[in-house]
Amino acid sequence: MVERTDQPTVATFFSPDPFSAGTPLTLGEEVAHHARVTRLGVGARIGLRDGAGAIGAGSITRISKTMVVVDVDEYRVVPRATAIHLLPPVADRERMLWLGEKAAEFGIASWRPVMWKRSKSVSPRGEGPTFQAKLKARMVSALIQSGGAWLPDIFPEAAVESAVMATPPGTRVILDKLADEDDSTPFSVPVSIAVGPEGGIERAEMDAFVGGNFRRIRLAASTLRFETAGIAGIAVVISKLSSTQSANG
Numbered sequence: 001m002v003e004r005t006d007q008p009t010v011a012t013f014f015s016p017d018p019f020s021a022g023t024p025l026t027l028g029e030e031v032a033h034h035a036r037v038t039r040l041g042v043g044a045r046i047g048l049r050d051g052a053g054a055i056g057a058g059s060i061t062r063i064s065k066t067m068v069v070v071d072v073d074e075y076r077v078v079p080r081a082t083a084i085h086l087l088p089p090v091a092d093r094e095r096m097l098w099l100g101e102k103a104a105e106f107g108i109a110s111w112r113p114v115m116w117k118r119s120k121s122v123s124p125r126g127e128g129p130t131f132q133a134k135l136k137a138r139m140v141s142a143l144i145q146s147g148g149a150w151l152p153d154i155f156p157e158a159a160v161e162s163a164v165m166a167t168p169p170g171t172r173v174i175l176d177k178l179a180d181e182d183d184s185t186p187f188s189v190p191v192s193i194a195v196g197p198e199g200g201i202e203r204a205e206m207d208a209f210v211g212g213n214f215r216r217i218r219l220a221a222s223t224l225r226f227e228t229a230g231i232a233g234i235a236v237v238i239s240k241l242s243s244t245q246s247a248n249g
Contacts, residue, residue, distance in 0.1 A: 007074075009057050011040065012047030012147075014140045019048060019056055021075035027068045035060070035068050046070065049143060051151030053077045078149040082241055083109040083190035084234060085168060089197040089226050090119040090157050096126035097138050099227040104139035105146040106234050109190065111135070112155040114163045116197040116205060127157050160205050164212035167192045172214040173237075175229050176206070179218035187240045193233045195226050 013034070019025040025048070040046070040060060048056040048070070058072035086103055088096065090113045100111060119125065126135070132154055139151055158166060170190040194209055201209075210216065219232050 007045055007057070009045045009047040011038065011044075012049060012144050014144060015048055015050045018050055018052070019054065019072050019075070021056070021072050023072060024061070025058065025070045025072050027070065029066045031068050032063060032066055035063055036065075048072065049149060051140065051143060051149075053080060053149050055149050080109065080150050081107045082238070083168075083170075084237055085110045085112065085190060085192040086152075086230060086234065087112050087114050087163055087167070087192060087194040088230055089113065089195055090115045090125050090127050091122055091197060091226050093124045093126040093131060095225070095227050096131075097135060099230045100135045100152075101138045101142045102227075102231050103234060104142040104152055105148070106231075106238070107146075107148050107150060108152045108234065109150075110153040110155065112163060112166060113157040114194065115157050115159055117202050118197040118199040122197075132156070160208050163194070164208055164214075167212065167214075172209075172212065173217045173233070174201075174206070174209045174214040175219055175233050176201070176216040177218060177220070177223055179216035185215070187237060189241065191237050191241070193230070193237060195230045195233065198226055 013027055013031050015025060015027060017025070040063070042060055042063060044060045045057060046060065048058065055076050055078055056072050057074040058070040060068055061071045062069040086108050088099055088111065096113070103111065113126070136154055143151055155166070168190055170192065171187045172192045174194040175196065194214060219229060219236065224232065
């Protein structure tokens with residue numbers, strides 16, 4: 001059921017649980033703290049996201065130190081945007097968090113870090129459950145800020161061979177400064193983008209990706225940092241897909 005009132009909201013919050021119109025929703029201690037700090041009271045109207053396509057709104061009916069109860073009266077589901085899957089390198093922790101945040105703003109479908117040979121010498125690097133929790137928090141913040149509806153699926157870091165095998169069917173590209181020329185071949189969805197580590201991709205690693213039907217794409221003649229390459233790659237893919245859709249009218 002879809003209900004909309006289109007009344008203005010004063011803030012938007014993430015719900016880890018599904019919600020629907022006509023059913024009270026309880027949000028946890030973090031939202032309760034935010035509500036107290038920003039002086040939101042009973043009756044305040046807030047927006048809602050669940051990261052799985054649901055966009056809603058409702059009025060606060062109760063606030064305590066540990067929870068906020070919302071009477072949800074607006075609900076709709078937004079289809080996931082173009083499926084773009086990012087395979088970033090396991091790299092510097094803070095820069096990975098930055099890339100994850102910006103990638104979430106673009107609305108990527110998934111995030112699967114690759115443990116390249118040269119990733120192993122990085123410290124501190126972004127890996128493990130604790131890092132994944134921090135990454136999700138940054139992505140949630142980006143989702144709320146950007147007004148999106150879908151969080152990327154976050155997968156654990158994978159070895160090169162495992163990452164290639166786990167990549168979904170569709171257009172597959174790997175960013176490579178040494179590619180012979182810019183690739184002008186049209187893209188079709190879904191699109192997977194692999195980004196190598198700083199210091200470069202080992203020959204055997206590149207062979208593994210090329211053998212897995214990844215096309216080598218050059219973004220620039222200069223050497224880009226991995227987070228720059230990741231964001232630029234996403235933007236290029238979105239542009240190419242838009243051009244293809246326009247051409248197909």
